[in-house]
Each structure stands twice: as structure tokens, then as C-alpha cells.
Ligand SMILES: NC(=O)C1=CN([C@@H]2O[C@H](COP(=O)(O)OP(=O)(O)OC[C@H]3O[C@@H](n4cnc5c(N)ncnc54)[C@H](OP(=O)(O)O)[C@@H]3O)[C@@H](O)[C@H]2O)C=CC1
């Protein structure tokens with residue numbers, strides 16, 4: 001029997017722990033506020049942004065939403081982020097991606113103050129992660145580490161194969177698995193004989209962005225499979241990058257979509273928001 005890794009349950013545990021911690025921090029006069037910026041009205045982004053706002057309300061941190069029109073210029077977005085950097089009421093800044101074509105995402109990410117970079121996307125956060133310095137961790141990979149640890153899955157010494165090398169999932173995932181003493185391989189669209197590589201994995205992390213791409217023939221018997229993908233199928237149901245029905249019988253543990261990695265991303269975002277006040281000076 002394969003173990004179903006319940007991201008919903010584990011994310012709830014983490015949010016409950018954070019909620020208690022926030023109560024104590026509040027009592028010490030510290031409170032957090034997250035600014036969430038969305039440009040345009042992509043429905044998928046709106047769902048995520050809403051989930052983030054709900055999570056903030058649940059654990060007891062304030063959130064400020066900035067909903068800007070699709071026509072917002074790069075200059076306008078840069079000045080809003082600069083304003084939020086200066087705003088003492090705001091502890092964390094999240095600019096929902098993807099941004100419209102006419103805005104340079106890298107430029108926006110670099111504008112966010114590293115001290116408020118709760119997404120962990122700023123080059124300073126990325127650098128800190130790779131050299132093992134304390135800093136904000138990218139939420140999705142950090143959530144996956146929590147899923148593995150809290151499900152009793154050991155990483156040390158394991159063959160970890162990541163499919164995908166994006167800056168927001170694949171690359172930071174590699175850094176975190178390495179930090180946990182996994183043996184890490186990162187694959188991508190130019191990888192030759194992908195199946196041969198993925199079949200070596202004790203832990204297979206899939207972030208390709210292609211619906212149900214990974215079938216049983218990519219997976220070693222008894223592997224742990226983590227599905228980061230997020231798509232809608234022809235019936236408008238959520239599904240991942242992994243063909244769950246085909247792969248699940250061959251795994252020792254697997255994450256579902258929905259209810260796997262997605263909720264963990266939000267829980268770790270909340271953890272990063274709380275982190276902004278953990279070390280804050282007490283207000284008189
Ligand atoms: N649950 C969550 O919280 C989150 C979910 N997601 C979801 O995860 C998925 C991946 O997201 P993201 O990392 O942003 O995606 P990107 O599109 O940025 O990256 C996809 C990666 O997959 C690689 N790739 C594409 N096709 C193949 C292939 N046939 N074989 C091997 N590698 C391939 C690409 O390679 P190359 O670099 O060579 O082009 C690239 O590195 C999406 O479905 C997204 O919606 C994303 C973030 C958070």
C-alpha cells in the first residue's frame with residue numbers, strides 16, 4: 001500500500017502551530033502584515049491570492065491586497081513596491097506571478113527589499129539559500145521538505161531526482177535537498193533518456209508544467225513521488241504533472257493534486273511572514 005501524503009492535513013498542522021506562535025508574538029507587541037500585489041485578473045492567480053489572504057486571516061496576520069489593472073506599467077509597479085519597502089506597517093511583500101508580458105519579472109523581484117522577500121525569489125535570498133545562510137526559503141520547495149519530514153521520509157543519502165529547473169521550484173528544490181544531504185540530480189527539457197534518470201530516484205520531484213506527463217514507466221518500484229504540477233483536465237478537475245492513477249500503485253508514498261504540494265506552499269508563505277517578526281525588536 002502506498003502512503004498518501006496529505007498536504008492539506010500537514011499544512012493545517014503548520015498553520016495551527018503558526019497561529020499559536022502569532023498569539024504569543026502579538027502579546028509581545030509584535031504583529032505582521034503581508035502585502036499581496038496582483039496585476040491583471042487571471043482567474044487562477046485570483047484563487048491563489050484569495051487562498052493566501054484566507055491563510056493570513058486564519059493565523060492572525062494582517063494582509064493588504066493591491067489589485068492593479070492589466071495595463072499597469074512597469075514603472076508604476078516598481079513605485080508601488082518601493083513604497084511598500086518603505087512602509088513600516090508592511091513586513092512581507094508578495095507580487096503574484098506571472099506578471100503581464102510588458103513587465104520584467106526579474107526587475108520587480110529585484111525591487112522587493114530582501115528583508116521583506118517572503119517568496120524567497122530575490123537574488124539575495126537565493127544566494128543565502130545556496131551558501132547555507134539564514135534567509136527566506138522559496139515556499140514550494142520548503143513545503144516539500146516539510147511534507148517529506150513530517151511523513152517520516154528520510155532524505156539523507158537518498159537519490160533525489162527533480163524534473164524541472166525553474167527558479168521558483170526546480171533550482172531551490174535542489175538546494176534544499178542538498179542541504180538535507182540528499183544526492184541530487186536536476187533534469188530538464190534537454191535531458192537525454194529522462195526515464196533512465198527518473199528511474200534511479202528514491203525521491204522523484206516533478207515540476208514540469210505538463211499535465212499528467214509522468215507515467216509509471218518513469219518511476220522505480222517503491223519510489224516516493226512528489227507532484228508539484230497544477231492543471232485542469234478536460235472535466236475542469238485539478239490534476240498534476242503526474243498521472244496519479246498509473247503511478248500510485250508503484251510508489252511507497254505519493255502526493256495528490258489537489259491536497260498535496262499546493263496547500264504547503266501557502267503554509268510556508270505564512271511561516272516566512274511570521275519569520276519577519278520573530279526577530280523583531282519588541283515595541284515599547
Ligand atoms: N503547487 C504549487 O504551489 C506550485 C505549482 N506550480 C506548478 O508546477 C509546475 C511547474 O512550474 P514551474 O516550475 O513554474 O514551471 P516552468 O514552466 O517555469 O518550468 C518547467 C520546467 O520543466 C522542464 N520541462 C518542460 N518539459 C519537459 C520535458 N518534456 N522533460 C523534462 N523537463 C521538461 C523545463 O525545462 P527547460 O528549463 O529546459 O525549459 C523547465 O525547467 C506547473 O504546473 C505550475 O503550475 C508552480 C509553482 C507552485
Ligand SMILES: Nc1nc(=O)c2c([nH]1)NC[C@@H]1CN(c3ccc(C(=O)N[C@@H](CCC(=O)O)C(=O)O)cc3)C=[N+]21
Pocket residue numbers: 047048051094095096097098119139230238257258259260261262263265266
Ligand atoms: N509570487 C508568487 N508566489 C507563489 O507562491 C506563486 C505565484 N507567484 N504564482 C503561482 C504559483 C502557484 N502557487 C500555488 C499556491 C497554492 C496552490 C494551492 O493552494 N492549491 C490547492 C488547490 C487550489 C485550487 O482550488 O485551485 C491544492 O493543490 O490543493 C497552488 C499553487 C503559488 N505560486
